[in-house]
Amino acid sequence: MTRTTPPRPVDIEAVFPELRLHVAKATRLHPRPGSPAPTDSSVGGPLLWPADEPWLVCAASHRKSRGELLENVRRRRRILEAAWARLGSDGRPIGPTDEERDELNALNKRGNYAPELADDAEIPMLPVLQIFQRDIPGLEFPDGSDLLQILWCPFDAHGAEKEIDVRLVWRNSASIHEPLSMAPQLKVVGRAGYVPEPCLVDPEEILEHQAFELLPEDLQESLEGWEDWEDEDAPHYQYDLSIAPGWKAGGFASWHLTGPREMLCDCGAPMRLLITVDSKEWDNGSLSWRPVEDAGNPAYGLSKPTQVVVGRAGSLRIFVCTLDASHPHKISEQ
Template sequence: MPATAMVPVAQIFRRDVPGPWWPADIDLLQILWCPNEHWDPPAQQADTSPVVELRWRRAGDVTGPLTTPPAPSRYDEDGYLPRACAFTAEPVTDFPFREELPAELQPRLEELVHATGDGGDAITRLAGWKLGGWPTWHLTYPTAFTCDDCGTAMTLLFTVASDAETRVIVGRYGDLRIFTCPADHRHGFQVDLH
């Protein structure tokens, strides 16, 4: 496959979305990906998905956009080219998967599942893209991701949920999730397609 330019997926400023995922001296996160589906990606990336790059930066070091950015090339019609749009930061509370939920909250979860008919993952399957929070496990049981560099349990950094608004569909209308090491943002990350 020929080399192609990465495309921007999200640019997030600390001032808009504060949280525990920010390294001490960083205030800008840029998420990019190759616009093509990869069947044999690098080890930490998900199969049959775009290859992701994370760029942790200081906003003051970014002087402006490229005046003529290179155009990405796509080798098939199923490329991943998000439509340019602005995110509206909205704080939400989500919870861990039902088996990880504290015992005192289990009865309330059962009431919610019964009322919504949404199955056991009613509390983590939030619509839209999100920074942080808990991963959904509506297709499989929870899986632990550990950092290859230090062995620390990784946490969910970002979810790209399939939706018609951005024209991004991942997997079978699923979620592309990026997990990072909470001990050091420079350690390798993991990409999961769910």
């Protein structure tokens, strides 16, 4: 199903024409649960992977035996889905039964589920995102590639920063003659939020305006003077007019938690925002970005279709070098 971003509540470029110098195209991915095939662009779906190429693994030393059973994470989601789909006589969801609550509690337990796994054992990385260039014409791919695959280790304990380990693979899909039929399976994950629900995507190109703090100072002042914080319903630059929430390709990065950081490649070149992974597609503060098709739908978890939770329920952004996308990428969380 198509997803459409509503028109912005105000044409801010008509108010401040100088904002036209601070725009970028972004492609909202609009992931929604489905059954993607390896030949589809997807979140958490099967990757188009050459059968004769080893799968990516995490061999870093961290506690891989302890966490949540992947099958429990999936079972829990199915129970919640069914529970919240049942409506009471008032037409509202009634939620889980006592029996379901007991089962959910049992499934919720963290434990030493894979004692056979040493800290430095190799575990398969989880597919996070697969994008075919044909679906996102606005996204720049390195020469010779038309397929981007992103995987991560479902534990957040890599390096001194205890960061999540994210890997990027650029491919030429035409060179894959014999695709892998089944990816290696993980048993234990560090956090349920690192397990994406299989989703199809429905890319939509939109226009974003630069993050408030990165605009010229006089423009910041003009916008501040224009914003009406007394009126609850008045649009705000940061929430409604600059950067879209949710999973997206390209566009601007928001720096609302840390303030702006310059992302530089180790080669010295500036980096560009490639992909944003978000814990939600919208929330109460960014309701104006909720797709037209989702308005008025009371379904449970509608704004969190991927069930991915990164950082403090924020977003994870992947940056690549503007000179050469094959240089090591960098990540940043907000």
